[in-house]
Amino acid sequence: MGPLKGVKIVELAGIGPGPMCAMLLADMGADIVRVDRTEDAKLGMGHDPKGELRNRSRPNVAVNLKTPEGVETVLRLIDQADGLIEGYRPGVMERLGLGPDVCLKRNPKLIFGRMTGWGQTGPLAHVAGHDINYISIVGALHAIGPKDGPPVVPLNLVGDFGGGGLYLAMGLLAGIIEARTSGKGQVIDCAMTEGAASLMTMFYGLKAMGRWKETRESNTIDGGAHYYNVYQAKDGKYVSVGCGEARFYALMLEKIGLGDAQDLPEQLDQTQWPAMKQRLQKIFLTKTRDEWAALMEGTDACFTPVLNYEESINHPHNVARKAFVTVDGFTQPAPAPRFDRTQSEIRMPPSVQGQDTDATLKAWGFSDSEIAALHKAGAVKQA
Secondary structure, eight states, rough: OOOOTTTTEEEESSSHHHHOOEEEEEEEOOOEEEEEEEEGSSSSSSOGGGOOOTTTTSSSEETTTHHEEEEEHHHHHHTTOOOEOOOOHHHHHHHHHHHHHHHHHHHTOOOOEEESSOOOOTTTTSOOOOOHHHHTTTTTTGSOOTTSSOOOOOTTTTIIIIIIIIIIHHHHHHHHHHHHHHOOOOOEEEEEEHHHHHHTTHHHHHHHHHOOOOTTTSIIIIIITTTTEEOOTSSSSEEEEEOSSSHHHHHHHHTTTTOOOOOOTTTGGGGGGHHHHHHHHHHHTSHHHHHHHHHHHTTTTTTEOOOOOOHHHOOHHHHHHHHEEEEEEEEEOOSSOOSSOOOOOOOHHHHHHTTTHHHHHHTOOOOOOHOOOOOOOOEEEEO
């Protein structure tokens, strides 16, 4: 079993970072129940729920939160939990009768994890938004992209999953550890804006020291340097080099045929970076991506081919590490990080909403007669 065996968490179903946070904790062994609303889906209809990979490793119950019985059902689950994950707009949980005051009164050791884009307070707290908006106001989006073009959208890795899901997972675990000492729960206000800002800490430090320029592609690791960049190969595919250290840079130059060149500028001479990028690009266009990989991959030249999803799954290093696994016909990233004794695992594929309602309620202490009464009241559904 994973390192979080014995930790119990209730997850109020949502999108984006909430399910990501729950997936990470569930893969590590936490006993998590995902609470779906009965009115949110047609209980098994629509797109294939097995493809919602962030919903793996935990069962779900479908609960009608518009009924008193449904709310009380969720509260009974929360009574037993170490933590809670919710991602509604500020005030929604309170209107449902599931706010922190209610939950902490019933379960004083509960860690009440609140995930939002803007945070629980502030001028934007009640405004709609998504990852791209959250990373825009903390400098992250501005820093990514070409000098002469608009910022580049970095998927939703920086705000949703990095600044949101990972930070809430860290906060929940810290809160649960502290509660075991103090006996007191607390509320976590996890804002994706602030998580993304935290991820930018190094860059704000470099800027304060005068070592980071606001203009994109003007710094070492934002595409400005020729030795930390992406180049197109002869076949239209791409390769990446990241040889910041002098000895690795020298090896990269040797591998591409510039080891004995006498006209090379100093590696860190920023005035020569644009010209060197052009020079390296011409060289990389002389071979295909895979030809360069055969020549350079596996050396200290800090070279890698840029792979798509399918190629990544089949890359020899990822295959050797079992970095991707196939569960119920869906190939997906394996749990991370790894533990040598209490191993994480994907314990079950994602379920249809309501698929596990009866079995999960029973596992969390509801009797058969109580479950039957909840069905009769329209408080829960079994798909």
